[in-house]
Amino acid sequence: MNYVIIVAGGKGLRMGNDTPKQFLPIGGKPVLMRTIERFYQYSKELNVIVVLPREQQAQWRTLCERHHFDLAHTIADGGSTRYESCQNGLAAIPDAADGVVGFHDGVRPFVSVEVIERCFETARAEKAVIPTLPVTDTLRHVGGQGGGKNVLRSEYRIVQTPQVFDIALAKRAFGQPDQESFTDDASVIEACGHSVSMVDGNRENIKITTPFDLVLAEAMLQHGQTPHANAGEKGKCGGKQSAQEPAEADQRG
Secondary structure, rough: OOOEEEOOOOOOOOOOOOOOOOHEEEEEHHHHHOOOOOOOOOOOOOOEEEEEEEHHHOOOOOOOHHHHOOOEEEEEEEOHHHHHHHHHHOOOOOOOOOEEEEEEEEEOOOHHHHHHHHHHHHHHHOOOOEEEEOOOOOOOEEEOOOOEEOOHHOOOOEEEEOEEEEEEHHHHHHHOOOOOOOOOOOHHHHHHHOOOOOEEEEEEEEOOOOOOHHHHHHHHHHHOOOOOOOOOOOOOOOEEEEOOOOOOOOOOO
16 A cells, blocks of 8 residues: 655745645645645555644645545644654554555645656665656855856756655654754665665656745646646656766756
């Protein structure tokens, strides 16, 4: 049995809005609802756990009633940090559960069904996987004096979610004390001594955290630039990712 933990603990501070960012509407529907729908489009058998701060749960129930949103999901209390929220989400999964669990940002509603499928299939075989994209901008390492130092972008990847792991491995890894180096779920797994595989993500899988992101998300919906929700069509965005950047993305500009 497989699970996805959708972490939705944002407060909307960077949005300059009193409404939590995961509840803000895009195309007339709250972001979080679109995110949950994406995973149901992948599999109706997937167990969905939504991690929300306790003080936001009544507002969420009201939104579900208003939008007639009835896709089944379990609510877990959010923690004071993302790490604690993930721990709380994992606690909602029985210790004897077999299968894999994904961790996904509640404000990434445009992950493609193909990427979800690719991550879950790879995790079943390799126990730990993340979706990533090549870097297209030039990067500079900032340190010391001056304007920093240019680095080879072919050695870096942009990391997305869902990050998917064997359930037993995830429970063991999140039993560690929280560390400053834990910047995502994969870093928690690596600290436990397990390697993490990479697969191709999708460019549309943006994280909506700023007013600009919200405008971009609305524009993507209006112009049909969000991924199609056809489950089972594997490989449209590419397969397992190599350590090298695609040849057409050279090191200039």
